[in-house]
Amino acid sequence: MITLDGLTKVFPAPGGGDPVVALGGIDLHLDPGRVHGIVGRSGAGKSTLIRCLTGLEKPTSGRVEVDGTDVAALEGAALRAARRNIGMVFQHANLLDSRTAAQNIAHPLEIAGVSRAKRQQRVAELVELVGLGGRENNYPAQLSGGQIQRVGIARGLAAEPKVLLCDEPTSALDGTTTHQILNLIGDLRERLGITVVIITHEMAVVREVCDTVTLLQDGTITQTGDLVDVAADPHGPLSAELIPLPPAPTGINALIVNCDYGNSPTIRTSDDLVSLAESHDASATIVAGTIETIGGRQVGRVQLALRNHSGEPISREGLATFLRELDDAGVVAKEVTA
Amino acid sequence: MIELLQEWAQNPLFTRWDDGLWQNTLVTLYMTAVTMALTVLLGLPLGIALFETDGAKSPLVRTLNQVAGFIVNVLRSFPFFILIIALIPVTSLITGRSTGPNAAMIALTIAAVPFAARLFELNLREIPAGKIEAVQMMGASRWQVIRQVLVPEALPGIIGSITTTTIAVIGYTAMAGSVNAGGLGQLAYNRGYTGYQTEIIIATVILLVIIVILVQLIGSRLAGAVDHRARAV
Numbered sequence: 001m002i003t004l005d006g007l008t009k010v011f012p013a014p015g016g017g018d019p020v021v022a023l024g025g026i027d028l029h030l031d032p033g034r035v036h037g038i039v040g041r042s043g044a045g046k047s048t049l050i051r052c053l054t055g056l057e058k059p060t061s062g063r064v065e066v067d068g069t070d071v072a073a074l075e076g077a078a079l080r081a082a083r084r085n086i087g088m089v090f091q092h093a094n095l096l097d098s099r100t101a102a103q104n105i106a107h108p109l110e111i112a113g114v115s116r117a118k119r120q121q122r123v124a125e126l127v128e129l130v131g132l133g134g135r136e137n138n139y140p141a142q143l144s145g146g147q148i149q150r151v152g153i154a155r156g157l158a159a160e161p162k163v164l165l166c167d168e169p170t171s172a173l174d175g176t177t178t179h180q181i182l183n184l185i186g187d188l189r190e191r192l193g194i195t196v197v198i199i200t201h202e203m204a205v206v207r208e209v210c211d212t213v214t215l216l217q218d219g220t221i222t223q224t225g226d227l228v229d230v231a232a233d234p235h236g237p238l239s240a241e242l243i244p245l246p247p248a249p250t251g252i253n254a255l256i257v258n259c260d261y262g263n264s265p266t267i268r269t270s271d272d273l274v275s276l277a278e279s280h281d282a283s284a285t286i287v288a289g290t291i292e293t294i295g296g297r298q299v300g301r302v303q304l305a306l307r308n309h310s311g312e313p314i315s316r317e318g319l320a321t322f323l324r325e326l327d328d329a330g331v332v333a334k335e336v337t338a
Numbered sequence: 339m340i341e342l343l344q345e346w347a348q349n350p351l352f353t354r355w356d357d358g359l360w361q362n363t364l365v366t367l368y369m370t371a372v373t374m375a376l377t378v379l380l381g382l383p384l385g386i387a388l389f390e391t392d393g394a395k396s397p398l399v400r401t402l403n404q405v406a407g408f409i410v411n412v413l414r415s416f417p418f419f420i421l422i423i424a425l426i427p428v429t430s431l432i433t434g435r436s437t438g439p440n441a442a443m444i445a446l447t448i449a450a451v452p453f454a455a456r457l458f459e460l461n462l463r464e465i466p467a468g469k470i471e472a473v474q475m476m477g478a479s480r481w482q483v484i485r486q487v488l489v490p491e492a493l494p495g496i497i498g499s500i501t502t503t504t505i506a507v508i509g510y511t512a513m514a515g516s517v518n519a520g521g522l523g524q525l526a527y528n529r530g531y532t533g534y535q536t537e538i539i540i541a542t543v544i545l546l547v548i549i550v551i552l553v554q555l556i557g558s559r560l561a562g563a564v565d566h567r568a569r570a571v
Contacts, residue, residue: 054475083477094472097567098490108476110486141568159476 001032001163001195002053007062009048009219022048024219025062030212032162035189035196037210037227039203039238045219046199050167053197054086055079067162084112087156091168093148095140101151102127102136108159126154129191130184146177153184157192164188166198170205182209203241207231207292213238228295232262234332243290243301252287254305255313256336257323262299264330269298273331280322282314283307303336346537351529359525359538363545366521369439369511373446374504381451381503382496384410385458386484410452418449418510422517429517442519446510454503461495462488494565501557505550522546 007026010019023045030036040046051057052064055071064072069082087108095104105126106119114122127136130150140148149169156164166185170178186209189196198205206213206227214224215238223236231242239262261267267276270286277284289302306314306322314322319335326333351358384406391403416424422445429444430436465488473487489496512523522542530538 056471056475077479080477080479083475086475088472088475090468090472092468094466094468096469096473096487096491098493098564107473107486111473111476111478111482139566141566 001067002028002030002197003063003065004028005063005065007049007052007064008060009045009052009057010060021219023052023059026216026219026221028214028221028224030195030197032195033189033193034211035186035198035209037206037213038197038199038216039201039206039213039241040216041201044216046201046216047167048219049216050165050199053165054083054088084108084159085162087159087161087164089149089152089156089164089166089169091171093140093152095148095151095155097140100137100139101132101143101147104140104151105136105154105158107155112159122158123154126158129157129188130154144177145173146180149173149177149181150184153181153188157188157194161194163195163197166196168200169198171200171202178205179208185209203244207242207294213242226295228297228299231292231294232297232299234260234262234301239299240301243292243299245290245301245303246288249287252305253311253313254285254307255319256287257304257306257319258301258334258336259304259326260301260332261330262301263332266329267326267331270300270302273302273304276325276329277304277306277322280318281309282318282322283309349535349537351525351535351538352541357520357525359522359541359545362520362522362525363549365439365519366508366511366523366546367549369443369446369514369519369521370504370507373443373450373507374500376443376447377450377454377503377507378500380447381454382458382489384451384455385462386488388455388459389462389488390480390484410455413448413452414456416449418445419513419516421445421449422513426517437518439514439519439521442511442514442517445517446507446514449510450503450507453506454499457499457502458492458496461492461499464495465491494561494567497557497561497564501554501561504553504557508546508550508553 004026007023009023010021012019026049038046038049048057052059053066053071055074059072062072063070066082067085071079071082074082096107099107102123105123109119109122123136127133130153132147132150132154135143135147140151143151169185170181173181182205185196185198188194198210200206210227212225213227213230215222223230223238230236230238233239239260243262245258259273261273267273270289270291274284274286285305286302287305289300291298291300291302306319308314323333323335355361388403388406391399394400394403422442425445425448426436429441432444433440435441469491470483470487473483478486511521514521515524515527518524522545526539526542529535530542
C-alpha cells in the first residue's frame, strides 16, 4: 500500500553550516490491511516522514508511493486529490474550534465536494462507528481529550481513505483513554480493512495494536519486520525496548543472570528456564522480568537468581556451563555484575 | 449650579437640527459607518494577502509582500491630521470636492485600512499552524483554507480588531473638521473651544464616550457569540 524507495530529505542548515539529513534513504514497504508502527525518538525523522507521505514536504530524492501513485511527483490539483486517499489523525487532533464535532467530521467531504445530504448520512455513520453518539453537536471545547481524538479519527476516515496515518495519536491521552483509542483503531482495521500507520514514541502502543514495527534512528531504518519476529529477536535493538527489563532488586545473595528467550526453539517459557537450571542441581528464582504474549507466542526477558542447594551463589564453573547451555538453546544470557 | 445647567440647556445647538449637536452626532456616525464598511471590505483581503504571502516561495510574491508591508507601515506612521491634509489633492480627484464628510471618508479609509489589515494579519497568525496543515492534508485548496479555516477560526479576533479600528476611526473623525467635514469633533472645536461654549465640549465628550462604550459592548458580544474556544471561567 505504501512503498518508500530511497526516500531522502535534506534540510539546509539555518545558519549556513552543514545541511541536516532528516531522512537518509528510507526503503520501506507497508502491506495493505495491517497496522504498522513506526517508532523512534524525537528527531529521528518521524515528522518529516509523515510530511513527505502527505506531500506537505517534497523529498530531496526518492519515491513516496501511496496506493500506486508517487505522491512526491504530484503538484496542485493532482496532489490535493491524492491527499484525499490518506486520512490523518494528529496528536492534538487539530480540530477546528469554529466547527461542531459533526461539522469537523464532515470537513473532508465538504472539501471533496460531496453533497450536503450525503455528508449528513456519512457523518451519522462515522459518529456511530467511533462511539460518539449524542456528542456530535458539541464544539471541541465541550469534549474530553478522548472524545476529541474520536472526532479526529472519524474525520480521518470520512473520505474513505485507503490509508489512515496517525501521528502520535495517544501521546496526549491518559492510560485508559489510550487503551480505548487503540482498541478503536484495531477495531477499524478489522471492520474496514484499512491500512493504518501509527507513528509513536510509545512502545506500549506498538505492543498493543501494531502488526509490524519499524525503528527509525537518525533518519534511517535500523530494524523492521512483523512485531512477533522483532520482539523475539534478542539481538535486535527493539526487543529491549518492547520487552524492557525492570530494575532488579538489590541485596540478593546469588548469581544474577539476564536471559532473553524470545527466539529460542527449546526454551519457550520462563518455566523452561527454571527447569534447565534445576536439571543442573541449582535453584533458580525469577527476581525481575517482563513476559509478553505477542502473536500467541511468549517472549520474555527475565532476571534469574541462581543458588546451589545450600542457598549460596552457584560456582563460576556452574555458571559457565549454564551460560553455554543457554547459548546453545538460543537464549541470550548475560551475568549481571553489581 | 442648577441655574448654570438650566442656562446651558437652553443653548440652541442642543435643540436645533441644522448644524446642531444631534445632526453632527449623525455625521460622525455616518462617517464612521461608511469608513468601517470600506475598511473591512478592503482591509480583510489585504490582511489575508499579507498573511498568505509571507515567506512565499516565489521571489515575485515575496517582493509584493514586502512592498505591501512597506506601504502599510508608511501609512500607519502618518499622524492622521497630516494625512488628511496631504490627501486633499487625492480626495478632490475622487469626490470632486476637497472638503465635506465624503472627502474626509476617503482619508479616514486610507488611514484605517492599513491599521485594520495589520490587526487582521495578527489575528490570522494566532491560528495554530497544525490546524491549517490538517485541512491542507485533507486536500483543501488555498481558497478553501482561507474560506473554511482562516476566516472562521480567526473570526472572534477579527471582530475584536474591527471593534478596535472602529473606536480609532471615531477618534480620527474629530480631526475631519480640518477639511470642514462636520461631526462632533468640529462642533466641539468651532463652537465649544473657539466659541467659549463649555457645555458643547462637555456634551460632545459625553456623547463620544457613550458611543465608544456601545461600540465596544456590541463588539465584545458579537465576538463572544462566535467564539467556541474553551475559556477560563
